[in-house]
Amino acid sequence: MLNFVFKNQTEILFGKGQMREITSRLPEAAKVLLLYGGGSIKNNGVYDQAMSALTGVEVVEFGGVEPNPTYETLMQAVATAKQNDVNFILAVGGGSVIDGAKFVAAAFNFDGEPWDILVKGASFSNPLPIGAVLTLPATGSESNGNSVVTKKATSQKRAFSSPTVQPQFAVLDPEYTYSLPPRQVSNGVVDAFVHVIEQYLTYPVNAPLQDRFAEGILQTLISEGPKALSEPNNYDVRANVMWSATMALNGLIGQGVPQDWSTHMIGHELTALYNLDHAQTLAIVLPAVMYVQRDKKAEKIKQLGERVFGITVADEAQQIDQTIKAVQDFFESMAVQTRLADYQLDEKAVQEVIANLEKNGMTALGEHGDIDLAKAKEILMLAL
Amino acid sequence: MLNFVFKNQTEILFGKGQMREITSRLPEAAKVLLLYGGGSIKNNGVYDQAMSALTGVEVVEFGGVEPNPTYETLMQAVATAKQNDVNFILAVGGGSVIDGAKFVAAAFNFDGEPWDILVKGASFSNPLPIGAVLTLPATGSESNGNSVVTKKATSQKRAFSSPTVQPQFAVLDPEYTYSLPPRQVSNGVVDAFVHVIEQYLTYPVNAPLQDRFAEGILQTLISEGPKALSEPNNYDVRANVMWSATMALNGLIGQGVPQDWSTHMIGHELTALYNLDHAQTLAIVLPAVMYVQRDKKAEKIKQLGERVFGITVADEAQQIDQTIKAVQDFFESMAVQTRLADYQLDEKAVQEVIANLEKNGMTALGEHGDIDLAKAKEILMLAL
Structure with a gap:
């Protein structure tokens, strides 16, 4: 066996109804960027459950993160996060949304061109903390530090990884997957x-x-x-x-x-x-x-x-x-x-x-x- | 499947030579209570490796934690920890030493009779942080919050469990187990x-x-x-x-x-x-x-x-x-x-x-x- 160092810091909240646990895990005076994808969460009830759990918390929405999330879209999310001075990202979706949240978190306090995080391994500090509500079991992104982002302009798909952008918690409610295509x-x-x-x-x-x-x-x-x-x-x-x-x-x-x-x-x-x-x-x-x-x-x-x-x-x-x-x-x-x-x-x-x-x-x-x-x-x- | 909430916060440092990683994981101005058992670590080289890794760190030793650690012995360790105002416990041994460290950590800032933690589920605050160096694979104590302590006077063996006393890191070096009886x-x-x-x-x-x-x-x-x-x-x-x-x-x-x-x-x-x-x-x-x-x-x-x-x-x-x-x-x-x-x-x-x-x-x-x-x-x- 090879040597290794291992810790997994994500708290898994598994099972039906676990969404209600998220509020106690947000920072004080939370201002949350709610990041999601094409809008299916508005049809299957997940959005409503999230908003209900977030009653009394200030929430800024950013929807439209695409499958294989693009740098172009995510940079818009970074702008929204900055404009609204959020202090937490709640990613509601599958691996693409959660991967996207990691990039937004890393880019939020990054000086310079954030694409360098992906292509040059540029280091970043003070990423926004992330929570995830998983709607599509697939990538494992909800409890790891990996993120893959695609630059549409150049057809480049690149990855970065850091424990500092790993979600602090992840809601895994199997019922949220009933309506998946x-x-x-x-x-x-x-x-x-x-x-x-x-x-x-x-x-x-x-x-x-x-x-x-x-x-x-x-x-x-x-x-x-x-x-x-x-x-x-x-x-x-x-x-x-x-x-x-x-x-x-x-x-x-x-x-x-x-x-x-x-x-x-x-x-x-x-x-x-x-x-x-x-x-x-x-x-x-x-x-x-x-x-x-x-x-x-x-x-x-x-x-x-x-x-x-x-x-x-x-x-x-x-x-x-x-x-x-x-x-x-x-x-x-x-x-x-x-x-x-x-x-x-x-x-x-x-x-x-x-x-x-x-x-x-x-x-x-x-x-x-x-x-x-x-x-x-x-x-x-x-x-x- | 039943609902659950799960996180394991212990960083596992697995493999030969990993002891050298511990220093970077101690608190600043660390004053370490080195807790161990019957002294086998002084014969098999583990003590020397720990002391070598702790060069420059203030260390107070407490040996003699027995298999099925007793409340009586551990209360002496608590006294030593208090007298020397330590801020970290490094438990070097098997499950008994690590279980003992958890009780010492919990009792350190506890007002009242610490036996109540075991028999009445009394709550405690600000436990000392713990690191573990495992020499006997058995109980899993190195990466959980469980502790079992025996009161010799009354032949009572009782358990308590809290994530707050779970080791922050655990060194698992298989070579340390070569000399086990x-x-x-x-x-x-x-x-x-x-x-x-x-x-x-x-x-x-x-x-x-x-x-x-x-x-x-x-x-x-x-x-x-x-x-x-x-x-x-x-x-x-x-x-x-x-x-x-x-x-x-x-x-x-x-x-x-x-x-x-x-x-x-x-x-x-x-x-x-x-x-x-x-x-x-x-x-x-x-x-x-x-x-x-x-x-x-x-x-x-x-x-x-x-x-x-x-x-x-x-x-x-x-x-x-x-x-x-x-x-x-x-x-x-x-x-x-x-x-x-x-x-x-x-x-x-x-x-x-x-x-x-x-x-x-x-x-x-x-x-x-x-x-x-x-x-x-x-x-x-x-x-x-």
């Missing part, structure tokens, strides 16, 4: 699944507990994910998906083990260029990464097949092939397609993604840093 | 195993992820525990046991599910009366609790048997019998005996334990509150 449910399950894989599917370092935890999340997503589509109002199913997605990327399962985020890195370029859903890009890239890296990942792919999918074939190559196929089948069973052609993309897209990876310095991906541009191209060609 | 290794593994069982072996509430995490810890303890005895200097084995014991009782796996702490409650009386090792009492009581509660716990006992021990028998009664036997066999394989007679205790002890349970109000134990004195007696008689 099926496509978002599917995307969330696939995103969480791939987060786990990226902290698990590398090479063994004799960390059996981390393996078991990762496998436990995968098993739960496989059993509960399809039910979330077929039984949208089943509370326990929604709760299990929600808790799995949070545990998938709150830092715990990745402690002490190598990680491989190449699927996310390559996928980000597909979203930036063609506006594919984040999870769609992962479903396209991951099986191809597994295939191209099959030798280096052999031990863990076999373990995944056996423990999570119940595949036990004596022949190693077959065991690996069937496990990759099982992952692909799971994505397809969640109605997320797994080939570039399914999204009308061809070799031209491969060239463009490779050019973007090069431009963004993504030339040594994977747990061994050996996914260079040639290998990335091999991966994408396999995914055609 | 085998009996302490065995006890630690059994204690952690039973902690998991007590948050798992109740009745199903459709919380599959919690189940998988619990099973993952049990599987890891079963595979790594015996190796910790046979390969005492195997770093990864020690690391895996250490991380498992912390995860067993840092609060995570018990969120959203019913719990049954009857084994601990009954076991505490055996320790208070006859000074049995804490883990010995658990190894005696748990199999009998499983047997007596077999109908109410049937679903989970069968799941435990199948998933953790690989037992699959069509007949339900046999499946349950074999699973209880497997738990007992595991304890015995860790060289912890499972019958009262193994410790020269007989029916007289049963009567005395029942009398103590009655005196301490422990008359409605278990996840259903249905383990009354009659049932507790049935459990103990089965364990003769």
Whole structure:
């Protein structure tokens, strides 16, 4: 096992009705920026519950944060936050809104061009504190310090991470997910699944507990994910998906083990260029990464097949092939397609993604840093 | 799944050499009470490493905290802490030292008789902050707010719990466990195993992820525990046991599910009366609790048997019998005996334990509150 330092500071408020707990967790004389997305929270009752919980608290609204939140929109939110001198951000939405809140929090007291936080790793101080009300289980953003922001003008999708912008609390009420469109449910399950894989599917370092935890999340997503589509109002199913997605990327399962985020890195370029859903890009890239890296990942792919999918074939190559196929089948069973052609993309897209990876310095991906541009191209060609 | 609120504030510093990280985590102008046990840390190098890390920091020592720490000894530590006006406690040891540190921290600014914190749930304020250096993986005390203290004068073993006395950081260096006597290794593994069982072996509430995490810890303890005895200097084995014991009782796996702490409650009386090792009492009581509660716990006992021990028998009664036997066999394989007679205790002890349970109000134990004195007696008689 590798050394690690780990703490997760987010207080999880899990279950129906937990919204009422948020007021006691706001700062004194709170002036809250209520950040949200396309407005679905106004139709499904979440907005009303938030405003009811915030009775007596000064609230400034900023809606319209888009999926794959853009720098352009978020800078407007920063302006609104400054104009109104807020001292807290309540992010109500999915990973995009919460990621956006982190950027707004960091940019609020930043001198200079905040884009530098994303591209130059510029340091910032005194970020606004954040609380999250999660409506879409997927990214884990509600209890980690990660944020991904896209600059529309240049099609650049970049990330930053800091414990100082991690939400202080997160309301996880499974009922808030009942009204999600099926496509978002599917995307969330696939995103969480791939987060786990990226902290698990590398090479063994004799960390059996981390393996078991990762496998436990995968098993739960496989059993509960399809039910979330077929039984949208089943509370326990929604709760299990929600808790799995949070545990998938709150830092715990990745402690002490190598990680491989190449699927996310390559996928980000597909979203930036063609506006594919984040999870769609992962479903396209991951099986191809597994295939191209099959030798280096052999031990863990076999373990995944056996423990999570119940595949036990004596022949190693077959065991690996069937496990990759099982992952692909799971994505397809969640109605997320797994080939570039399914999204009308061809070799031209491969060239463009490779050019973007090069431009963004993504030339040594994977747990061994050996996914260079040639290998990335091999991966994408396999995914055609 | 049941509602829950969860946060774990302890920063885990895991791995070899992490002691050097502690200095940056002390308060300014730190005056540290170094609390430890019987002195083994002076023989195995841990004391020297701590003192080396604390170079330049004012340190007051208090050694001699015993296994099952006593109120009498800890009140001496409180006096030392007050005389020297310390502002931080560094607990270096196992669960007993860390539990003791929590009581000292709580008693430090307490007006009145600190025993009331344990028997009357008296509230306290401004506890001293605590850091922990773990030398014995077992209780999980390094990252939870629980403390158990025994009053020698009256043979009372009582607990209190508060997030305000939870360690701010915990150093988990597997190398510190190399020199542990085998009996302490065995006890630690059994204690952690039973902690998991007590948050798992109740009745199903459709919380599959919690189940998988619990099973993952049990599987890891079963595979790594015996190796910790046979390969005492195997770093990864020690690391895996250490991380498992912390995860067993840092609060995570018990969120959203019913719990049954009857084994601990009954076991505490055996320790208070006859000074049995804490883990010995658990190894005696748990199999009998499983047997007596077999109908109410049937679903989970069968799941435990199948998933953790690989037992699959069509007949339900046999499946349950074999699973209880497997738990007992595991304890015995860790060289912890499972019958009262193994410790020269007989029916007289049963009567005395029942009398103590009655005196301490422990008359409605278990996840259903249905383990009354009659049932507790049935459990103990089965364990003769």
